[in-house]
Amino acid sequence: MATLQTRASARLMMTPAVVLLLLWMAVPLAMTLYFSMLRYNLLMPGMEEWAGFLNYRFFLTDPAFFAGLLNTLLLVGGVLAISVGGGILMALLLDQPFFGQGLVRLMVIAPFFVMPTVSALVWKNMLMHPVNGLFAWLARTFGLQPVDWFGQAPLFSIVMIVSWQWLPFATLILLTALQSLDSEQKEAAEMDGAGALSRFIYIVLPHMARAITVVVLIETIFLLSVFAEILVTTNGGPGVQTTTVTYLVYVQALLQFDVGGASAGGIVAVVLANIVAIFLVRLIGKNLD
Template sequence: MVATTTTSSQASHGGVRSGRGVDTRPLIWPSVGVLLIWMIIPLALTLWFSIRNYKLDDPSITGFAGLGNYSYLLTDPSLTTALLNTLLLVGGVLIATVVFGTLFAVLFDQDFWGKGVARLLVIAPFFVMPTVAALVWKNLLMDPVNGLFAFITRSLGLGAITWFSDMPLFSIGIIVAWQWIPFATLILLTAMQSLDREQIEAARMDGAKAVSRFIHIIVPHLGRPITVVVMIETIFLLSVFAEILVTTSGGPGDASTNLTYLIYKNALLDFDVGLGSAGGVIAIVLANIVAFFLVRTVARNLDA
């Protein structure tokens, strides 16, 4: 859904004559064409299904639904919940990854014994598949009976937390943040390494203690890489799915259903492809609105 914006921006570069007077359009068209078809066919099909009556479990219902699917979906309270959950999940995980990513980047930029191994370990969660990560967290860490967290809280006499029933969205947020903090750390750590050491020394001479140096020198320096992290993560976090499917299946009720999961539920659990497609179109619109603002902010930030 997000890739549509990418394609359009790539297509707008086509048809430019290069400095050597060669018409580059024929050279660019094959790849642009493939990308266009790649995007257009699923998009067109989604739009087409979204205005049809199309139920997998009842082939007798056919024909045009007009905007019926949309009006049903837009008046469905679970859509509002799903949108809110999507925003909470994206926003919360973004904040967590940026905050912890920045702290880890500063921490792992220091010289200490075993730095190489420690850096590898902090990056490692990024290489774990979402499904596996969610299973590990669900069964080994957050399980109220056998989980490590329950063991710890119980041995402190606090009783166990039933994570996925008491705070389902927050628990999923923790898992997703655990997967994405390494990415933020990696990007911000490389940015830290490009920080001019003389600037830090100049700040020291100017009387900046560690905290002021962090606020006045390091954070502004990390401004641009943080926007890059936010943009890339937003794209992926809008479509979080595996973690929800594996842990809560969107529940209890709609408490941890985001837009992606709602589409899945409508199309493949309730067998209503028309409704699912309408949800997909709404997701495309939402993603493009977000992408528009993000690209604009980031572009402005990168220009400055």
């Protein structure tokens, strides 16, 4: 559709964005890769030396890494299950006509706009506090023993907080997908004698399948990097019970000043994220044509 002239100016106009992103991605990543092969600690300046794959060996054989990997998987898996499952139900509910629908919709999506540090602190202190928290009061009201959330089930507590943040995202996207379903399709199915449940299983769910995939992939990308919620609630503890791979890299870099080790961890995180990213990029790419 374009002539040579417009194509030339187009190339010029793309250059800043492409060059900047290339720098932003390639340079630090190359440095990380390089550092990961060094023995390099900020507390011992001038002592840098080539270490080969030693950092990787240390990082991958560190028991904290396995705990971190497991915690990461549990966190991502848990939040995905709650937010996607809940999101489907919420989307179906919000798709029904009722009074004040618009207002309820606004309330439901609100948590997504709350900054991570605020939601983590509000939940930790005001809701989940074992003595003064609202949950504790509720438990006592019903004659139950209040739960010490961050003491007894620290990872689960974080999963709850993060799920609360991401449920609106899943709901909103699944609702959008749901509403784009041609109502004639549903009516045709109804004429064909399909009941509400069969309509959901054979018409609605397949229609939402792509949106669900998108939600799963995008949430996974963001959830692999959950950081602030851990930092302000548990600091990765008790022990390493809530340390994820992301948090572990942070600890090594900015608390232990082990640049080499942290870099190796960073590369491992990149590899993990890429496994998901490949699927997501493919899916979006298909949609582009």
